[in-house]
Amino acid sequence: MTTTVRTRVAIVGAGPAGLLLAQLLRNAGIESVVIDSRSREDIEQTIRAGILEEGTVQALLAAGVDTHAHQVGMRHDGIELRFDGAGHRIDFADLVGRGVWLYPQHLVLQDLLGTLLPAGQDIRFELTAQRVEDVDGEQPRVVAVNAEGTEVEIVAEVVVGADGSHSIVRKAMSGSRAGLYREYPFAWFGILCEAPPSADELIYSNSPNGFALISQRSDTVQRMYFQCDPDVDPDAYTQEQLWEILQSRVPGTTLKEGPIFQRDVLQFRSFVARELRRGRVALVGDAAHTVPPTGAKGMNLAIADVLLLNDALRVLLLEDDIRPLEGYEQAALHRIWKAQNFSWWMTSMLHQVPGTSEFDAMRQLGELRSVTESRAGRTYLAEAYTGWPHPPLV
Ligand code: PHB
Secondary structure, three states: OEEEEEOOEEEEOOOHHHHHHHHHHHHOOOOEEEEOOOOHHHHHHOOOOOEEEHHHHHHHHHOOOOOOHHHHOEEEOEEEEEEOOEEEEEEHHHHHOOOEEEOOHHHHHHHHHHHHOOOOOEEEOOEEEEEEEOOOOOOOEEEEEEOOOOEEEEEOOEEEEOOOOOOHHHHHHHOOOOEEEEEOOOEEEEEEEEOOOOOOOOEEEEEOOEEEEEEEOOOOEEEEEEEEOOOOOOOOOOHHHHHHHHHHHOOOOOOOOOOEEEEEEEOOEEEEEOOOEEOOEEEOHHHOEEOOHHHOOHHHHHHHHHHHHHHHHHHHHHHOOOHHHHOHHHHHHHHHHHHHHHHHHHHHHHOOOOOOOHHHHHHHHHHHHHHHOOHHHHHHHHHHHHOOOOOOOO
């Protein structure tokens, strides 16, 4: 038996993009249903990256999300690029008058769920989207199945795919015409450890042994990454070996070591979907694009998509005018390709490509010097890292 649910907007995926969209639609009195294959606990505990642009925090606050980013998060007014034995600070505050917030994604999700659920938002966990029907029609439908195997059909005026890089909604829209992408011959090995911070700010280090990133989580928990082979087995290394690798990649800093309690491998891919919208079906966030983590753009770009889509949906659903939705793809792609370029650029400037020529290795140092020794170069990096301004909200 199939249960049918009717709503105005069916949102597939309770990540930052899907949940923020639900909140913005609520603010305009537009009803939506959010579904996700994961449980609430899984969603709130998944370890992901943690840099929020100032504009992202502002967007959450303006949407009425009860976020603790400014209280619990750590404001960072710069980052360090380390190469050739020396550190070079990129002083965001001085260069562009903005900073970023280190506030992990699972806390953003806790804030969103903590705002939406008490307000009565319909969010259905452990309900897995199987397909989208009538993609080209006036009433697209999401067909999903719950843990008991019962089919639930959500009939809506608009379907939004906020369902991550393996998006079912994208598949329904575009089939195998997936999109444009680029692979990289490396991945990141990430660890969480119990130790005091090794640095006050993030260190992005290009060393002859490969890239490392020293990040933080709190006074007692730290997050670090190092460039690794994409096929590496996360359990292949002992804790001692992990510390040895990390230490060797940040010459000039003695890392404060402690027990490593979590390890994961992040694959690198740059991807932009061929279609971001078809009829009354649209994609946001990782369903629409993925970026390598080096530029810290993933969640910020997802939020930027949502701000644009929300404007378009308000006009469609409150004024019955579909034109802004028809312009959504072009509007979103403007920022997406800038972020793709920035993420690719940071990645290519900081990582060692296996088997690279000495020429390319020396050229890379030349590039890093060009950026760090020039105020214009540092400003370019700072502008992109802290985030380009959002268009004004409707
Ligand atoms: C993180 O803290 O997890 C992090 C920070 C900066 C990045 C990527 C990940 O570019």
